Structures are given as C-alpha cells and as structure tokens.
Amino acid sequence: MTTTTTTPKKTPVKAAIASWVGTTLEYYDFAVYGTAAALVLNDLFFPPELPEGIRVLLSMATLAVGYVVRPLGAFILGPLGDRFGRKFVMMLTLFGIGVCTFIIGCLPTYEQIGVLAPILLVLIRLIQGLSVSGEQASAISMSLEHAHDHRRAFTASFVTSGSASGGLLATAVFIPFAALPEEALLSWGWRVPFWLSAIVVVVAYLIRRNLEEPPAFIEAQALKAELPPMKQVLRFHWLTIIRVAACAIIAGVSYLFATFSVAFATTGYGLDKATMLWVPVLASLLALLYTPLAGYVADIIGRKTVFIVGAIGAGVTTVPYLWAITQGNWPLIFVLGILCNGFFYSTANAAWPAFFAEMFPNRVRVSGLAVGTQIGFAIAGAIGPVASTALAGEDLQNWIGPALLGLGLMFVAVISALTARETRRYTLHQVDEVQQSQRERDAVTASIRIP
Template identity: 40%
Template sequence: MDTTRPLRADSPAGNTPAPGPDAAAGETHMTPGARRALTAAVTGTLIEWYDYALYGAAAGLVIGPLFFADADAGTSLAAFATFAVGFVARPLGGALIGHLGDRHGRRPAMLLTILLMGVATVGIGLLPTTAAIGVLAPVLLVLLRLLQGMGAGAELAGAMTLVAEFAPPSRRGLYTSLVLSTPPAGIALATAAFLGVASLGDEALLAGAWRWPFLASAVLFVLAWFIRRRLDETPEYRAAQERAAARGERERTPAMQLLRTRRSALAVAFLSITGHNALNYTMAVFALSFLTSEAVGLSRPEALAAVTLGSLAGVVATPLGGWAADRFDPGTVVALGSLLGAGYVFALFTGLSSGSALTAGLVIAGGYACVISLTSGAQGAFLAGLFPPRQRFSGIGIAREANGALVAGFTPMAAAWLVSQAGGAWWPAAAFVSVCCLSSALAVFLWRRTHPRAEH
C-alpha cells in the first residue's frame, strides 16, 4: 500500500524544508556554507553535462567511423547505442551513491560522483580506436560509458538535493534553478569545444583532434574536487539525522523504504521529467546528426554552432522558471512547460529541416527559452518536495536516472530509427517527443489534484 500523503514540512511530503541552523524559515539570503554548496553543485553539474554533451557530439560525428567500422558517421545506431549505454548505468549510480548520500552524508557522495566521471571521461579521450586494437576498443568504450554513467547518475540528483537543503525556503525554486541552468552551459561548452576541433577539418578531427575536448576536462575535475573537499553537511540533513537518532530510528536502506512507502512519489518524479528529457536530448544530441544528414545538408561546424547558440538561451532563461516556481508553485510550472513542449516540438523540427543553420539555432534557442527553462527551472523544487530529507537523495536519483536510462538515453536512437523508418520524414520523431511531454503534464496534473497540499 502506498502511504504517500501531504504532511508537515519536515515529514515525507513537504516541499518546504525544515529550517536548520543555517536556514530559518523567513530568510531569503544564503550563508557562506550555502554559497559553497551552490558553487560545488554548479561546478559538478557543468562538468556532468559537458561530459554527456561532449560524448553526444562525438556519437553523432566521430564515434561511428572510429569505433564501429561499418557504421554511418551521421546517424549511426551503433554510436547512439553507446550513448544510451551511459544512461543504462545511471539508475544504478543513482541508487548506490544516493544510498551513500542519504546514509552517510551529502559530501562523500558528491566526491565519489566527481571521481567516477573524471576517470571515465579522461579515459575515453585516451582510448585507442578499433583500427589500433580491434574489437577491444568498442568493449572498453562501453565499459567507460558505464562508469561515467554511474558517476553522472547521482551528480545532478546530489546537486539539487545539496542546494535545496541549504537554500532559504522561499527561494528553493530560484537557487535550484541556478544549478539546473548549468546543463545548457555544459552543452554549449561541449559543442563549442567540438566546434573548435571540427573546424580543423574531417581528416584532423578523425585523426585525433576529437580527443582534445575529453582530455581538457581533467582541469575541470581537479577544480571540482578541490571545491567539494571544503563542503559542509547540509543543516536539513543534520537535523533529520538528529531527529531520527533521538527517536532511535536507523534507516539502513533508504531506497527500499522508498519502494515500500512512496511508490506514487517515485512514479510522479519519473513521469514529470519524461517530456523534459525527450525534448532536451532531441535538441542537444539528435539534432546534430539530423542537421548533418543528407536530407538537411549542414556541415559539422554549422550544426555544432546551431546547437551551441540554442543551448546558451537555456542558461539565461532557466532561473526565470525557478523564480516562477517560488512565485506560483513548482508543479504548475513543470506542467505548463511540458504542455508547451508538446506543441513546440513540431516547430522545432520544421526549423531543423529548413537547411538554415541560423533557423536551426533559433528554434533550438526557442525550445530552451520557452520550454526547458520551465521544466528545468522548476524541476529541483518539485522533485525535492516529493521526498523527505532522509530519502531525498535516493528518491531524486532513482527517479531521474531511471528516466534517463529509459527516455533520455534512448531518445536520440529512437528518433533516428523513427526518421529512418519514415523514409526521412521527421513527423514520427516529433510525435514521439510530443507524447512524452503530454505524459509529464498529465502526471503532474493528477498528482496535484490528489495531493493539493504537497507543495505548500
């Protein structure tokens, strides 16, 4: 039986955090510890999305010919399958590292995520290709993607949890949206990096220039590790642990407790970001191969420039979604963004198929500014409000990364397959993304109807 129900702020369904020693209920400013947490969260999230967008760009442009000899470099299903593999490992990372974060604290969990991602990303940059070591190359590539996925599987969940628990209650939406505005920056940084090496020409790119952006990420990882070593534990987590200790409670496996008592919250968390992920990864990953296909005919640098331009719009607009979440409520903003996405995706594909790099960049920018800004900006506050502090890291991690494995990771491959099956027509892929967006809006709407006090 599902025991999910709206309770007071410090119990399983409150959206407003229980005030800790550093965050009284009426405060609107952040303490020094909170500012360090925000810096650590933003840095790690930037790296996570730089890594994933970097591999997404590589999957659309170079992974096929270098690691799968018979694959088409443009829309290779094999290359997109290795992109999806990283998402398959994310729920495992979300569950295991989320357990560590709920059981032993946010700081050690956040250090582990950055270590796993750093080793995997730099490892991909050093990996020999199939021409050098044969079939071992794609095998090692898959293993590194699994390792990268495990680290990334807890990174954004941990970042949202960390900032939500430090943020003043009345500013939870805004401050978590600052973390969630970082993914478009990571995407833009990665595509700009690939744009730089792609401009050297196909021969130089395939000869080894593609490795440089992967290896350059080592600098970011060292910086993030240094910042995270100075993190404090969140006051809300400390308070929850102290209350549990006073009552003699000891929750050994937060994930299992979630599955027993909060199945509805997990399901809603999963469904609420389905449209967000489908649209986001269509614009950030699939668009690159679609734009460089024979049907559209853009060059690699033009496609990369269009995605970079579009991604930057999300950096600026996402905090507006966070402000709206604080002004109204997170569920309303997420549902509205999802509904907008269901219709906007058709305009997106119309612009992508125009053959103009400028038009493609503008419709991608519109998707980030008008849709992702809302679904991403309000996402942190909405998801944090579904789970109590002692299960929050696990709850957000499991729900987000299960969706990542089933929706985000496979959307580029599904879109490529749908376009291929339709003889190059884009409307089936657009319809797929639209249905994903509608499912998110419906899930949030039904949740708010049955749990009217859960976000207040």
C-alpha cells in the first residue's frame, strides 16, 4: 500500500486578498474613529463647559487608549497565531474589531447619560485595542509565507495597502455626513459610518473562511516544540522586538496626519471640514494604487532601503504641510498632504511588513511581529494625536511643536532601521537560519518531540 503525502500549496493571491480585506476593516475603524474624534466626539462625549481645546485633547486621548492596550493584546494573540495558526487569529480579530466598531455607533452621548458616556467609550476602545493587536501580524505572516520568494515584499504589502483602502473608505463615507447640518451630524449622522463596518466584516468573513494555513506554518507544526513561542521570542529575540518597536514609531507621522491635522485645521484655523477631509481621501487613493508598486520595488532594491527613504520623506514633509494649514493655502495643503502620506509614508508602509516579519524565524514570527509592532504603534498612537494636540496649545494654533514631533519620530525609526539586516535575497528557510542563533537552535531542538 502506498501512502501519498499531500504537500501544502502556496496560494499567494488568495492570502493577499484575505489579508487586505481584514486590514481594510482595521483601518476603516481607525479612520472612522480618528475622523469622528477630530470632528464630533469632543462635542458629544465630554462636558460642554470645558474649553474646546481641552475637549479635543480628551477626544484624542480616547483614540490613544486603543493603542496603549495593544501590546497586552499582542502578548495574548501573538502566541495563538504561532500555536494554532495565522487563520485562527485572523478570524478571531475580524469579529472583535467589527463588533466593537458597530457598538461605538450605538453608544449614548454625554447629554444622555453624563460621565458614563466617555467611560463606556474608553471601555469599548480598550476591548477593540486588544482585538486589533493580532490582526496585522497574523495577516502579514500569512501573506509572507504564502508568497513566492522573489515576491514576498510585494505580496505582504497588500496588508498595508488595506490601511489605505480602509482610510479611503472611512473618510469617503464620512464626507457626506460631515457636510450635514450641525444638528443632524451630532444627532445621528456620526453614527452611520460606525454601523457600516458590519458590511466589511461580512465580506472579510466570506473571503477568509476558505483560506488555508501557509506551508511553512504546517511544516513547523509537524514538529511539536515544548518551548512556548512567547518564551522563545522574549528569550532570544528581545533586541529585535525593540528594533521593530522603534521602527514602527514612524506610524505616529501617519496618525498625526490622519487625526491631529484635521482638528488642527478645522478647530484651530477654522478651515472647512468637508474640504479638509478630501486631503486624506486623495492621499489614501494614491496610497492604495502605489503601495503594491513600492512593495515590488522593495523586492528589487531591498526592504531596508525603501523603508528608510519613505520614513525620511514622511517626516520631512510633515513640516511644510502643517505650515501650509496655518496659511490656509489649499493648493499647498493638498499637494503636501498627498506627498507626505500618500507617497512617502506609503513607501515605508509598503516595505515594513516584509522588513519586520523577516527579522523573526517562522516558529515565533507572529509573536515577535505582534509584540514589536504593537509596542511601537502604541507609542506612536499616544504620541501622534495626543502629544501633537498638546503641543499645538489650547487654541490649536502652534504648528512648530507638532512638526518637530514628526521629525523626532522619523529620526528614531530611521536610526533603528539602519541597524537591521537586509533579507531580500534569502529564502524563508534561509531567513530562519540567519535570524536564529545557535543557542536558540539548540534550545528549540532539545524541546522538540516527534509525534
């Protein structure tokens, strides 16, 4: 009798689409909440007797809360992705994010229930932050491990392309509601974009339910290691986690662009809300089309080079972009905003999925990637909107402090990236070899039991 062993096949297209849809939902949530935090949540969930600048700051703080809790979620969900599968976590986080987004649209306001309103808002944001923390790491690992070796950065870039499509979808949805009369916007208009997340959840579920685990994960699971993924990654890859976290801080520039700059322009300088929302819409449209191209370039010239070029460009162009807002110069606002976020940040955004993921071997990839990125994003999510709002002053008119903050975030990310290894020429098996020390290989081998 002949036993036939079926070798698992790579399905890069299916994996890329499934990952893209999930990240679209994640960033739809972020962009909807960020836009609402900049435009209406300060009026709806906080005491009206507080100065407007303080209410905006508190509103931005609720945005940051969802990021602060993410590292905790990464410690929980990361090991699940390495033990039970990338798909398992992708399905879990899909419903966690979507349900929380829908519930936010149902919350009563401060006028209706008083101080309980912001408490409930923060509580939902905490649960949402825990859910989100494993989504990208699992989706990136899924895409990377299904990809052909010479197209790993390109395939993985569809995960962050989802951030552009999610931001584009959310802001485009918000534009007609932002143009509503003030009374309609504050009574029911702001809720509808949150409720529409249910549609994205259903679409993502239908696409993801038939997705198979990548061959590299299945092969690794054939050998049962007793050394837990989180213990392994913290013991042997703690320095890499710090490096990834420092690189991920560049996300603060994007958060500054997507949330703070909207409040800065509309509240601080009285610019038209609906017109201002077209800046991130057009930037996201460019990013949606351009991100896979930048990922393709990262496969040719290197993840590290592309990431550094994008990070420097995004940080530097933040300065004239904020200055243009103070001048009320719409042509400059649009050109510089699109250049900053749509082009330069998208360049870095296309490279980092493969760049960061290939810093970890297969057995601990989701754990290491989740913890490293979520620590960095938590810092960026707190610093980007909150610190920039505080630096802008009570009247939200100081642009120099937030501009210097953007440069500082860029500096940290670039210096950290310079210390990393370039892995574009390696196969995934070679990545495992070069990213594991002999001490780690010995420890893992000693813990393996043959089923």
